[in-house]
Amino acid sequence: MESSPVPFAVYQFIDRRVVTLVLSRGFLKLFGYEDPKEAYFLMDNDMYRDTHPDDAARIADAAVRFATKGGKYDVVYRTRINEGYRIIHARGEHKYTDTGQRLAVVAYMDEGADNPSESEYETELNRFFNKALHVSSLYQSASYDQLTGLPNMSYFFELAEAGRGRIRQKSKESAILFMDLNGMKSFNRKYGFNEGNRLIHEFGKLLAEHFSNENCCRPGQDHFVVFTDAHGLEDSLRELFEKCGRINSGKNLPVRVGIYPDSFGAVDVSTACDRARIACNVDRHAYRSNFRYFNEDMLKGFERRQYIIDNLDRALREEWIKVYYQPVVRTANGRVCSEEALARWDDPKLGLLLPEDFIPYLEDAKLVDRLDLFVLGQMIRKIKGLEKRGFTIVPASVNLSKEDFETCDIVGEISKRADEAGISHDRLIIELKESTIRKDFDYMKEQILRLQENGFPVWLDGFGSGNSSPNILRDISFDLIKLDMRLLYEPDRVSGSRVIIEGLIRTALALGIETLAQGLETEEQAQFLTKAGCTRLQGFYYCRPVTEEGIYERYRKNIQIGFESPEEAKRCGEALTQQFTEGGTVTH
Incomplete structure (x- = not known):
């Protein structure tokens, strides 16, 4: 034949x-x-x-x-x-x-x-x-992805179950790989969607050459899944990374790979894919090709993640999630000039969860906008309640994630809710972390400008920590920067840290930007920062975060720090503007 x-x-x-x-x-x-x-x-x-x-x-x-x-x-x-x-x-x-x-x-x-x-x-x-x-x-293909020609997810599950069985029959170990091209949204904005599709197609071809077409699939977007023999896998992936850097005429992206090996436990293909994806997302902000194996800690995190995602709506509905408010004190008059809204999840099963215990999971699942809009709603309700009781009102800030801007028109939603409640936009402050902005700098710069054009002050949160760069202050006009005070908590480095903090404050003031130091715990820290020219302070030294009811309780007991009046706020603002214009330092 x-x-x-x-x-x-x-x-x-x-x-x-x-x-x-x-x-x-x-x-x-x-x-x-x-x-x-x-x-x-x-x-x-x-x-x-x-x-x-x-x-x-x-x-x-x-x-x-x-x-x-x-x-x-x-x-x-x-x-x-x-x-x-x-x-x-x-x-x-x-x-x-x-x-x-x-x-x-x-x-x-x-x-x-x-x-x-x-x-x-x-x-x-x-x-x-x-x-x-x-x-x-x-005709919409029932078994293959139209862009890459790779099997789609449902057909891949069938192929992978059979293929893993063949590998096990040979007394070998199989592995499921989940891959993600890192930075696809920015790539599409820079080069256009046609070029993005071309990159996805080329990467699909590379996977087919490397692992075999029927061993791969594209479940959607810039995600890919592979089943393969685990023997020699790490060398194989390093070779793949090297080839990936040469595809699409050099217009390419690094790839992250999560690995779920059979040795961790026999599970079905769908579960193995989920776990490989979790491993893939551990280094999601690292802009380099890398691989990571799923492990026991990730499994515990996966179970907690699933619980939080499954129970978010119930937590909001039954008020397991509560909003706490921590005051910010102006150094010029010692009075509260704003408050920061902070979410706490008091779960009947897991106990009290701080933001870092649940927000990353909501960001990963693209659900964090539900939380942040809930917090915004509670802030607006509190402001209206204080107005009704005749109390002094100060602006309140809410922390947003980059995912808020991706999953909805968050600027439009905030504007709509403020307008419906009859609240001036300058009473709602938006806080963004530097790491959030750097995930997609050009896009986030546009969103910050939109917020400011709509009258919302924008603060840079956590400046001075990690890989902070002064260039961000040159490229984006923030209304205030919040300094990370963890440097002051290292006894053997306090002297050098103080020099750095003083330099950051001078730089901000020279650019006409107010500074807020968060995390204060002692009077000594407060005195040092006030003398250095920091205009606002926040921390347990003044007050721990309290609920809305806690605010009323402090009023009843007459133990409030005292809120600055609108007239005081205006005078302090005018004095700051004059000092910024004259290029002098802030006096107290």
């Missing part, structure tokens, strides 16, 4: 995938294969490598339907042979052996070049081919 000059192939469908049994000499000649071993390898591992990207998913899906449901196989598609695309017409039917095995016999015909001359263009064949392409554009 292999010596036949007729272009045909014989396949068998085993363990949810196509296995090549025979390739004729005519097949090798038609498709330009000089080495039969190479041809067999490609047919088994990357059958659609040379197929035109617009046709790959369509004919792959037709092949799966032919293999699983029977009937006839009759497709027209384009494939690259030598330097150009040729139009191939493939027809197949099933044959049975004496032992009852079902085989697929497919014959191939070369119907001409894909770039015909004007006179050839109107041939019946090309009209038929154009019709086939039109039909395929209306």
